Amino acid sequence: MARTTPPHPVDIAAVFPEIAPLARTATRLHPRPGTPGLYDSSIGGPLLWPFDEPWPTCGDSHEDAGGYFTRLDTERRRRRILSAAWGRTRKGERLAITPEEQAELDGLDEDYADPDTPATMLGVAQLFMRDVPGLAGPAGADVLQILWCPRDHEPHYSPSLMLRWRRSSDVTDVLTDQPEPEVMEYDTYLPVPCVLHPEQVVEYPYKAFLPSDLKKRIRLWEEASGHRYFYDLSIADGWKVGGYAAWNLTDPYPMLCDDCGADMDMLVKIDGSEWDGTERWRPLEDAGPENEFHEHPNRWEPTGITIGRGYALWIFTCPVSFDHPHGVSMQ
Ligand SMILES: [Zn+2]
Numbered sequence: 001m002a003r004t005t006p007p008h009p010v011d012i013a014a015v016f017p018e019i020a021p022l023a024r025t026a027t028r029l030h031p032r033p034g035t036p037g038l039y040d041s042s043i044g045g046p047l048l049w050p051f052d053e054p055w056p057t058c059g060d061s062h063e064d065a066g067g068y069f070t071r072l073d074t075e076r077r078r079r080r081i082l083s084a085a086w087g088r089t090r091k092g093e094r095l096a097i098t099p100e101e102q103a104e105l106d107g108l109d110e111d112y113a114d115p116d117t118p119a120t121m122l123g124v125a126q127l128f129m130r131d132v133p134g135l136a137g138p139a140g141a142d143v144l145q146i147l148w149c150p151r152d153h154e155p156h157y158s159p160s161l162m163l164r165w166r167r168s169s170d171v172t173d174v175l176t177d178q179p180e181p182e183v184m185e186y187d188t189y190l191p192v193p194c195v196l197h198p199e200q201v202v203e204y205p206y207k208a209f210l211p212s213d214l215k216k217r218i219r220l221w222e223e224a225s226g227h228r229y230f231y232d233l234s235i236a237d238g239w240k241v242g243g244y245a246a247w248n249l250t251d252p253y254p255m256l257c258d259d260c261g262a263d264m265d266m267l268v269k270i271d272g273s274e275w276d277g278t279e280r281w282r283p284l285e286d287a288g289p290e291n292e293f294h295e296h297p298n299r300w301e302p303t304g305i306t307i308g309r310g311y312a313l314w315i316f317t318c319p320v321s322f323d324h325p326h327g328v329s330m331q
C-alpha cells in the first residue's frame, strides 16, 4: 500500500514567495513491518552481500565494557510473544497474556550475555536507487547498505554506523546466512524487519538557516496564524533520504568532511518514530480503520528502534567523494 503524507497545512511558498527557491525534495521511506527479501529495499531485512566478502565488525571502542546485554534472539522471542498477546488484547483492556507466555517472558528477562569481541555489525537498511528517488551514490552503484554496531559509542552514545555502496549486479553468489552480533546494548537497537513505501515530499530549510529577515517575518506570521513552521512545514518526521537536516537538539554546527573539509550533504535520517502526537506527518493510509485490538509494534514506531531519548541519527556524506568518511549528527 502506498503511503501519502497529508498536504502541507498551508502553502508557505504562497505566503512567503522568497522561500520557494529553497524548497528541496526528500523521500520518506515509510517502513512498515513485513518480510523483505535479499533483493528488496528494507529496514532490518537481509542485505544483498557477496558470499566471498567478509562481513564487517566494529572497529570502535565501546562505552559499555563489562556490562551484560540483551541477546538478539531473546529480543526476537520477546517481540513474538508480545505481538501475539497484544494482538488479541482489545484496546482499553489488560494485556491478554497466557500463563505460559508470561512464564516464557519472565525467563527471557534473565537471558543476558557478555558482549562478544570484536562486535559483529548488524544489517540495518538496504536502499535500492530504483525504489528511492533522489538517492545518489558513487558511479555504477545502485544500492546503499547501512549496518550498525548495536552498542553505544562516542560521541553520541549511540550505535556506530557503516555504509556500503554496491552495484547489485556484481553480487552473483549471495551470502544468505548473514552474521549478526550476539548481543546489543538496548533492545531498541534491533530493527523490526520492514518493507518500504517511499514517497517524495517537499521540505524547507531548518529555521536557523533562513535569511534573518524572513525568519523574523515567519515568526510573526506563526504568532498571528497559529501555524508552526518548524514542526509542520519544514522537515518531515520519520526515516527519509535527502532534503534538509534538523538541528533542534544542539543547534546547527558545521558537518565537515574529516578528509577534505567539505560541507557534507544530508543523506539518510534514521528515526524511531514516523510521526508525533500531532499526526501532522501521519500518512493518510495509517489513519484508519482503527483496529479494535492493540498493534505491536505501534503504527508510528514500526521499526521498533529508539535513538537516545527519541532522537534521530542524521547521516551526512561528502559531496567530493563517496570514499570519504560519512558524518553523523544526533538530533
Ligand atoms: Zn561498536
Ligand SMILES: [Zn+2]
Pocket: 257, 258, 259, 260, 261, 262, 318, 319, 320, 321, 324
Ligand atoms: Zn570529503
